Amino acid sequence: MKIVVTGGGTGGHIYPALAIAGYFADVENAEILYIGTERGLESDIVPRSGFAFRTIEVSGLKRSLSLDTVKTFWRLGKGLVQAGRILKEFQPDVVIGCGGYVVAPVAFMAKMRGIPTYIHEMDVLPGLTNRSLSRIADRIGVSFEGAVKYFSHVKDKVVVAGNPRASEVVKVSPDDIRKVKQEFGLDLTKKTVVVVSGSRGAKPINDATLGMLESVAKQKNFQLIYITGQIHYNDVVRQIQEKGYGPQQGIFTQPFVYNILPLLAGTDILVSRAGATTIAEVTALGIPGIYIPSPYVTNNHQEHNARWLADEGAGIMIKESDLTPDLLYDTISSLIESPSKLQEMKKRSRGLGIPEALSNIHQAVMDLLK
Template identity: 45%
Template sequence: MRVLVTGGGTGGHIYPALAVIRALQQVDDQLEVLYIGTENGLENKIVTHEGLPFKHIEIAGFKRSLSLENVKTIMKFFKSVSISKKYIKEFQPDVVIGTGGYVCGPVVYSAAKMKIPTIIHEQNSLPGVTNKFLARYVDKVAICFEEARSYFPQQKVVLTGNPRATEVASTLKTGKSSLGLNPHKKTVMISGGSRGAEPINDAFISMIKAYEKADYEVVFVTGDKHYESIKDRIEHVEQLKNVHILPFISNMPQYLVNMDLFVGRSGATFLAEVTALGVPCILIPSPYVTANHQEFNARSLTDHGGGVLLLEKELTGERLYQEIEKIMNDDQLRLTMQNTSKQLGIPDAAQRLIKLMNEIIEKK
């Protein structure tokens, strides 16, 4: 099979693409892949590091107000359509899949116009502008949340889930002691993501003395850029026994599968990991993302009882501590959250997406 993949801008668009590529590689030893992204985007660094063939186009997003930049963006779009068609003719893909971001626009549009089987994959419960535009042209729309279904042509929509879930679903508990944790205590992880989230960090630090006396342990992930300043703010940081402070975790699933509760943001790919593992959550959506989509993502889990929603505008150290205490002191509540989360997860997402790809290839 020859598969052309496109998606970029954020890890939330890139990692699901890589997950489905890896799943395809396991079932097709003749697989050929081409990835199209932007030269300066995060996808260039990540995809080339994976050793995958990569080509780039130049594209940008539309401004929300009338602007000369939008005229330039339109010109870039049509230029990128021309370049994309050239790449497609050279590669001759059996199927093209777009996982989101502006770069998908010209690539998937070109493929659809060339009558090549096309799929877009929407990770969020509130779809992005590019995927809503492309939905009218593609063969199928793969979604991760039922809440996204109403934004697309109903006959095209298929619930597949996020391929990233497939990669983490088989993560085995390694034992808390191997992670430097007390195997006899429950554990909470608090993290604002790889870059960290200052409001979450501040809320936790304001109550750190209470956490140090709790009957559960806390893994506090500050984010790289906040690590040193946070250590400077905490008195006697070297004497902490119940709170483990880390700048960043690269093997997040290995930690997550051992957690009794997670506190943090609600990016789509991360929620795929959480539901695949069935980890109870307190979700604090970032209010700084496009169209507030993290809150919509969070509600897709919390409205069903798989976690608790805490908006950043309501976040205080005391409120966060109370919510954590409530969940950590109620074994039945955590078990209910865990079971609900797993029911909402789709651990075979990559296989579902591959099946969908094969179906549209056969129909063409």
């Protein structure tokens, strides 16, 4: 079996695409070719994975008419030709697209050549590329039930498969959880709250967290591990040390955690942004979340993710514009001090998770090929 996998621009598209590629390589002994762009993150990430990698020239469409718009259409034309040439040479049995503008020319040329196409939407609110491709794709996988309504015009094609990243969390063992907590010096008997500010950090989340540390230091109900992001780490640690806070008060800091799944699996409450991958992980684990969606992402899709979780009783959304130290601390405390509410939120979170996502995607693709 030969499979073209495509997707790019952000890790939220690339890592799930690689998870799918790896699954098919293992289960079907498939030959994988990944198509991306030279300028996207995939040009660095994918070659490290060991999969064959080819590039096409294409860029995202700007919202306003300008010289860049003309260049975009020129690149799209070039990308279509390049994608067609690659498909003709590789002769795949199926094309799998995981989001990002690079998918459009590949999926379109696959359709022109009669190659079955599966596209996967990671967020609750579908991106422009997947919405545009929904009519020509043969099957559409979605990560969350909340995304189905946006594909009502092609509902017969839609499969609620889950996010591929969710399948990774089921591999975490209790021993993995214990080891990572011991590594960070955490108390194995206390409830744990994890604040994640993102790989590069988010100043509003950092400011709110720093502002509530006095309250955290005074209480004994939970410990806090604060992942600041590399950029802000030194400044945050300096401010914490100036206040005299540290592990003795149940306050721990890390710039970044590369293997975060064992830590998440041992978390009672997560405070974070509301990216699709994060949501897939925490719902597969059944973790209640306090979500502060980034207002700076395309189509404001993080707010749609967070609002859906809040409406389902699996989390609480705080808009960045409303975020204060007092509000963040009070929200955490109200959950910690109400075990029944926290347990119900865990139950609802787990009910939304789909840890068998990769198996579901595999089945959907194989059914398509039949």
